[in-house]
Amino acid sequence: MPRKQLSQRQLARIQRQRDAHATQEDAGAATYRGLVLSRFGQQVDVEVSGGELHGHILRCFQRSNLEALVSGDEVVLQRGMEPGAGVVLALLPRRSLLPRPSKSGELKPVAANIDTMLIVIAPEPKPHYNLIDRYLVAAETFGFRPLLLLNKCDLLHDAAQREELDALLNLYTALGYGTLRVSSKSGQGLTDLRARLSQATAIFVGQSGVGKSALVNALLPGAATLEGALSEGEDKGRHTTTAARLFHLPEGGRLIDSPGIREFGLSHIDARQLLEGFVEFRPWLGACRFRDCRHRGEAGCALREALQQGKIDPRRMQSYELIRNNL
Ligand SMILES: Nc1nc2c(ncn2[C@@H]2O[C@H](COP(=O)(O)OP(=O)(O)OP(=O)(O)O)[C@@H](O)[C@H]2O)c(=O)[nH]1
Ligand SMILES: [Mg+2]
Ligand SMILES: [Zn+2]
Incomplete structure (x- = not known):
């Protein structure tokens, strides 16, 4: 049996209560722009830009409705109750984001902008x-x-x-x-x-x-x-x-x-993005005899031909196949 759906108003009220509890934010307090330097578990270090706190680094909790913040994120924050503490109220739009799947396949952002x-x-x-x-x-x-x-x-x-x-x-x-x-x-x-x-x-x-x-x-x-x-x-x-x-x-x-890693998983990209991620493959994409060519040795595969003609380096082709096979 489906669980009873909470109304939008109920959900909003719960969210407000959670936020008020988690952040103890003050509706009248000044807000600042900031740059996330680093993340420590549930908290982030944010460098304030502008205002009387310019250049200060505050250890902040983030509002519960925000996605996980990472180094490079631009945010809006408020001072917290304790000295040196703060609360991130909003995340400004990201220009770019480097995501990385964890071992369990869950996508985690590494850094932004x-x-x-x-x-x-x-x-x-x-x-x-x-x-x-x-x-x-x-x-x-x-x-x-x-x-x-x-x-x-x-x-x-x-x-x-x-x-x-x-x-x-x-x-x-x-x-x-x-x-x-x-x-x-x-x-x-x-x-x-x-x-x-x-x-x-x-x-x-x-x-x-x-x-x-x-x-x-x-x-x-x-x-x-x-x-x-x-x-x-x-x-x-x-x-x-x-x-x-x-x-x-x-x-x-x-x-x-950033921390060193042995493996950089690409489970979050699709087959087309992978092919296009190999820049030298791009001129050949769409040129195979069969439109649904899987580039696994089919007749008339343009990628194979480019490889045989030395236009694609075998090391790169091997690398591509390795990634494709664990996609
Ligand atoms: N000879 C030499 N050793 C270096 C050079 N750069 C770094 N090292 C040494 O390599 C070792 C590892 O350096 P780190 O800077 O900790 O390496 P990292 O990439 O940050 O490693 P993780 O934080 O584990 O990802 C240290 O002993 C460094 O002193 C270099 O240019 N020449
Ligand atoms: Mg290091
Ligand atoms: Zn092909």
């Missing part, structure tokens, strides 16, 4: 084409400009390893993606990187231990973000990043450090 996705790789831990391609598909689908950063260039002494990484970067350069060789340790490439980050909001993504937090520290010495120590071997004592956090660059840009 991002312009640039900095995909960080390093000689150690070894890069995986598939993870890079997953990030690129997300960037293409959700509208971020990707930039591939090879960090820890100071460690490149071995000729074979250098060649391998050059080949990797060349593949992405040929596809039209920006690549940059950097080292948070020696400072190589950081001036170039800084120039590309001014005015934009960029997020660092990549495997754990590639040096995302180290890059934030190098770009922004005051950030004092905790870095992990790979050399210790053990997980014990490692300062792996556990929550995304936003920092301001003196040049005006914003940087979001």
